[in-house]
Amino acid sequence: SQQGEEDPQALSIQEGENATMNCSYKTSINNLQWYRQNSGRGLVHLILIRSNEREKHSGRLRVTLDTSKKSSSLLITASRAADTASYFCATNTGNQFYFGTGTSLTVIP
């Protein structure tokens, strides 16, 4: 299976702290993307990192990609209560995007 696996499954932090989520996958990819899902809603694209990139930033988001280890991490700095959501990594290859199982992040005000 190409699907990614996020780690941890759940994460609870205090507002202002940083949150780090990890994703591992199994085969070669074109790119890896992170999506956010608020409860009961659709997924929203956050950031994309190509297979030839190692790090990317967007606002308070920092994504790293290690293709040799087939892993990625998403760092959210200075977390806010509004960051509470589930975060999914998605690998892009062929005609599919494969999603992981997600990390449920709770940011406590």
Added chain:
Amino acid sequence: EPEVTQTPSHQVTQMGQEVILRCVPISNHLYFYWYRQILGQKVEFLVSFYNNEISEKSEIFDDQFSVERPDGSNFTLKIRSTKLEDSAMYFCASSEAFGFNEKLFFGSGTQLSVL
């Protein structure tokens, strides 16, 4: 900002009945997808669609499922004879193209409950 719209937001049906889930992708997008998510679980790929035909489908997408683009705007998922295990949130998504930089735009989903 353009968005993917899905109707209905909730659908309740009896086991064995047929349901049609509807989606209006973003107008200039060419690739369309259906995913499903059983409560609290992973987002599972069902099917991708391009140029009026299925590009790829998963093992989940068996003969009870079909997709159609009946006109220039709608993209539908039909489940012919629903089973209890079909209860899930179904998401439609679209992308402008398929390539190195493409991302998916998701609708808000249809919650299907099979009784």
